Amino acid sequence: MFDPDSLLERLEALWRSTRNAKVARRVELYARTAIRLRVRTEGTGPAVVERGHDVGLAVRAVDSSGRIGFAAASGLDRQAVELALSEATTSPGAVIDPPWSTGGEGISMDHDDATALPEAEKLEAWLAARSGPAAWVECGRTVEALVAEGGLRATRQRNRAWGMRLLPFATGDAIEERPRVVAARRLEALPGDLLTVPIPPDAAPLDLHEAAGSLPVLISPPAASVLVRALVQALCGAARPGRARVGPALAVTESPGHPEGLSGGRFDDAGFTTRDKVLMDGSFASAADRGPGHYLRASYRDPPCPTFGTLGLADGELDVPRECVRIEHLRIHALDADRWLLEVGGTVDNEGRPVRAVRVAFVRTRPNELALRVHGAVGKARPCPNGVITPALLLDGRFGE
Amino acid sequence: MRPGSEPLDPAWKDALEQASRKLPERDPRARVFYECREDLRIDLRSDSSAIVVPTRLRGTAACRGGSRPGFEFQAWPSPADIAVGGSDIAGPGRAVSDCNETPHPAASTFDPRALVAWLEDLRSRADGRFSLRWVGFRQQIAVAVPGGEVRTDLRQGARVRLELEVPGPSGRTARAVAERVFRPPHTTADLGEVVGSLAERARARLDAREPAPGETILVLGPGVGGILIHELIGHALEADTVLRGASALVAKPGAVAPAEVTVVDDPRRGRGAWRRDDEAVECRATPLIEGGRVAGYLHDLSSAERFRQSATGHGRRASFREPVRPRMGCTFLAPGRLTPEEVLKGTSRGVYIRRMETASTDSLSGSARFIVTDADCIDQGQLGHPLHPFLLELRASTALPSLDRIGSDLEFDTCVGSCLRDGQPMVTSVGAPTFRIGVARVAT
Numbered sequence: 001m002f003d004p005d006s007l008l009e010r011l012e013a014l015w016r017s018t019r020n021a022k023v024a025r026r027v028e029l030y031a032r033t034a035i036r037l038r039v040r041t042e043g044t045g046p047a048v049v050e051r052g053h054d055v056g057l058a059v060r061a062v063d064s065s066g067r068i069g070f071a072a073a074s075g076l077d078r079q080a081v082e083l084a085l086s087e088a089t090t091s092p093g094a095v096i097d098p099p100w101s102t103g104g105e106g107i108s109m110d111h112d113d114a115t116a117l118p119e120a121e122k123l124e125a126w127l128a129a130r131s132g133p134a135a136w137v138e139c140g141r142t143v144e145a146l147v148a149e150g151g152l153r154a155t156r157q158r159n160r161a162w163g164m165r166l167l168p169f170a171t172g173d174a175i176e177e178r179p180r181v182v183a184a185r186r187l188e189a190l191p192g193d194l195l196t197v198p199i200p201p202d203a204a205p206l207d208l209h210e211a212a213g214s215l216p217v218l219i220s221p222p223a224a225s226v227l228v229r230a231l232v233q234a235l236c237g238a239a240r241p242g243r244a245r246v247g248p249a250l251a252v253t254e255s256p257g258h259p260e261g262l263s264g265g266r267f268d269d270a271g272f273t274t275r276d277k278v279l280m281d282g283s284f285a286s287a288a289d290r291g292p293g294h295y296l297r298a299s300y301r302d303p304p305c306p307t308f309g310t311l312g313l314a315d316g317e318l319d320v321p322r323e324c325v326r327i328e329h330l331r332i333h334a335l336d337a338d339r340w341l342l343e344v345g346g347t348v349d350n351e352g353r354p355v356r357a358v359r360v361a362f363v364r365t366r367p368n369e370l371a372l373r374v375h376g377a378v379g380k381a382r383p384c385p386n387g388v389i390t391p392a393l394l395l396d397g398r399f400g401e
Numbered sequence: 402m403r404p405g406s407e408p409l410d411p412a413w414k415d416a417l418e419q420a421s422r423k424l425p426e427r428d429p430r431a432r433v434f435y436e437c438r439e440d441l442r443i444d445l446r447s448d449s450s451a452i453v454v455p456t457r458l459r460g461t462a463a464c465r466g467g468s469r470p471g472f473e474f475q476a477w478p479s480p481a482d483i484a485v486g487g488s489d490i491a492g493p494g495r496a497v498s499d500c501n502e503t504p505h506p507a508a509s510t511f512d513p514r515a516l517v518a519w520l521e522d523l524r525s526r527a528d529g530r531f532s533l534r535w536v537g538f539r540q541q542i543a544v545a546v547p548g549g550e551v552r553t554d555l556r557q558g559a560r561v562r563l564e565l566e567v568p569g570p571s572g573r574t575a576r577a578v579a580e581r582v583f584r585p586p587h588t589t590a591d592l593g594e595v596v597g598s599l600a601e602r603a604r605a606r607l608d609a610r611e612p613a614p615g616e617t618i619l620v621l622g623p624g625v626g627g628i629l630i631h632e633l634i635g636h637a638l639e640a641d642t643v644l645r646g647a648s649a650l651v652a653k654p655g656a657v658a659p660a661e662v663t664v665v666d667d668p669r670r671g672r673g674a675w676r677r678d679d680e681a682v683e684c685r686a687t688p689l690i691e692g693g694r695v696a697g698y699l700h701d702l703s704s705a706e707r708f709r710q711s712a713t714g715h716g717r718r719a720s721f722r723e724p725v726r727p728r729m730g731c732t733f734l735a736p737g738r739l740t741p742e743e744v745l746k747g748t749s750r751g752v753y754i755r756r757m758e759t760a761s762t763d764s765l766s767g768s769a770r771f772i773v774t775d776a777d778c779i780d781q782g783q784l785g786h787p788l789h790p791f792l793l794e795l796r797a798s799t800a801l802p803s804l805d806r807i808g809s810d811l812e813f814d815t816c817v818g819s820c821l822r823d824g825q826p827m828v829t830s831v832g833a834p835t836f837r838i839g840v841a842r843v844a845t
Contacts, residue, residue: 042645044644054722071456071457073457073458080477087509174765176763301440301456302454333772335790341844343760343761
């Protein structure tokens with residue numbers, strides 16, 4: 001496993017070797033290496049241990065006629081670079097808009113501590129304390145480096161921990177399972193409490209509309225994170241005309257440097273400096289600039305694309321309502337750009353304890369209508385695996401059309 | 402393109418043979434998996450030039466069973482790394498080779514320039530907002546098994562998706578989508594006809610109306626219903642799901658569908674076909690439902706061992722980084738004797754589905770949900786007006802017994818997509834003739 005310095009050193013040497021290549025006028029090299037340790041249980045049989053090491057690089061190049069290409073390959077040696085460079089210059093396509101865009105001069109570093117990965121036994125114990133029918137937990141570390149024309153040199157090191165468990169939800173006369181994933185920068189910070197959602201025994205599940213007709217609706221952080229990201233994409237896209245109105249609890253800032261953020265950092269994946277940007281201020285949504293500072297790569301195999309990175313909301317100031325419908329599962333089915341079907345399920349809570357299941361239901365709505373109904377925030381903002389850091393959100397009782 | 406084999410790089414062949422001799426014979430699941438893969442994705446929209454994303458990767462995974470099962474993976478290994486034997490390779494912290502002894506094959510399977518030119522020609526034939534996505538892959542695998550043997554397989558495939566949006570009166574727009582498995586030599590002329598029918602369908606959809614919510618009868622067009630079979634039957638009979646007691650389909654004894662229903666999974670056919678799975682097991686056509694009853698499960702080595710049954714060759718992994726799971730290859734409903742017109746006839750009211758996508762599946766409850774993106778209403782056995790997109794819910798316990806008319810027009814891959822399970826995407830194929838289901842629900 002490379003440390004940031006040795007990865008940058010290797011990448012710089014490879015980048016210098018491309019200067020002799022006549023096929024490209026300008027070249028950017030990006031490399032990512034990662035180690036991972038995962039322990040998985042299926043509910044029966046022994047725990048399964050998976051570990052390994054990944055490494056790959058990507059080339060963006062401008063050829064002699066000004067065309068831009070991208071290619072990626074596993075590996076980190078001259079063979080891999082030459083192959084990727086050859087493919088990038090023989091299959092040119094504009095990979096981002098603007099087509100050539102790489103951050104300026106200077107060296108940028110953004111490093112988590114290089115702590116050793118825990119032993120498999122520690123992960124197994126973590127999992128055993130939260131036993132379920134099927135679950136896994138993993139720890140890993142990623143080191144990235146970027147070298148380009150103009151003196152750009154950048155390295156980033158991130159630790160990460162992920163956990164998954166299948167959670168049960170009531171659907172009328174049956175139980176359905178939904179995966180719940182949690183993520184953090186360290187195992188110790190992994191919110192294991194979110195991997196447990198007790199289904200109240202005995203009483204038959206309630207219908208959502210019946211329950212939400214008289215009680216406030218509280219959307220738990222994992223479900224709220226899905227809602228926030230979808231609303232930002234729907235209401236802050238550059239193509240959207242005008243400014244959409246949003247509810248008072250929707251104060252969302254894109255925070256690439258958030259200490260609990262899972263992606264990005266002080267620079268984006270094309271080397272541009274990042275900065276915070278307010279996307280929703282509790283009154284209106286702003287159309288967001290998706291230019292430099294917002295280019296992220298899904299993996300080394302993908303070109304950098306304009307992407308909303310870490311989205312942060314402040315801690316909530318309200319208390320948990322004495323009695324409420326708590327939405328623990330939320331999924332959005334987009335029928336088209338402006339029509340959503342929300343799939344939701346959860347519990348009725350009394351004094352913070354679930355007393356009745358609420359069966360999974362479908363609610364037809366529109367993004368701008370739903371955004372107006374988010375009127376309160378409750379509890380601490382929690383980091384979620386989709387990059388949203390959010391507290392629980394309160395909706396008014398009119399849930400859907 | 403069919404599954405097959407090609408010569409393995411001699412250095413890798415030697416290394417894998419050495420590794421296989423060191424694998425413990427007492428562990429029947431011990432393997433060293435090797436893959437060399439090439440992918441190409443091309444996106445083309447009305448208002449931009451092509452986005453071309455080629456990638457190459459190579460990696461290995463050393464797998465073990467027994468009381469401490471697991472695997473260790475490594476990207477970009479050199480043959481020397483694996484020759485030491487499966488149990489010793491690839492732990493975190495290993496250094497990366499300065500220069501790999503066996504680089505990626507230099508020549509590409511694909512010709513991006515020719516493909517872009519072909520797609521641009523296709524785009525020039527369409528009016529309205531037209532977008533295309535072409536995706537192709539080629540994967541060579543080799544698996545070392547205990548005893549000095551190395552088994553290989555070659556998988557390759559490509560598909561193209563075409564989407565057209567046309568403007569209508571008062572600012573309205575309508576979309577139509579078509580997907581085709583891409584088998585050379587495809588010519589622009591082949592797909593030119595598809596572009597023409599897309600435009601016709603998109604214009605027809607300008608008059609789409611909302612579907613009536615609640616219970617409905619479905620008629621699924623040729624090929625389309627394969628998705629439903631994949632979700633309600635295929636996933637429920639993946640053996641690891643059955644093992645953990647999460648399959649509603651096997652929870653109740655007896656028939657799950659009428660006696661005319663036969664469902665088979667055969668990985669050797671379809672758009673991403675394989676001959677051997679990722680554990681080097683020769684695959685075979687596996688009956689899932691015969692005579693309306695559950696007839697078998699899809700196994701990898703682990704589930705087969707625990708069921709004390711033979712592996713069926715369905716053990717697959719999305720890449721060397723991921724664990725092997727029982728996965729579907731090409732799942733299809735066997736054809737019946739009726740003409741498509743006979744299937745439709747006699748349905749007084751219902752919905753005729755031309756295109757849909759999976760929204761969610763839950764084997765524990767035996768339910769599945771689909772986003773239906775193109776459908777018509779059925780009125781007195783005739784197709785009526787198009788319908789706006791809607792969500793469709795089905796429960797295996799009620800939907801499958803109501804499957805009462807099966808056509809003879811079996812088709813494959815009229816709706817093309819990937820299957821995502823446990824975070825692992827996999828190329829899969831589905832097939833079905835036109836058929837009718839009596840119990841489904843349009844969600845409100």
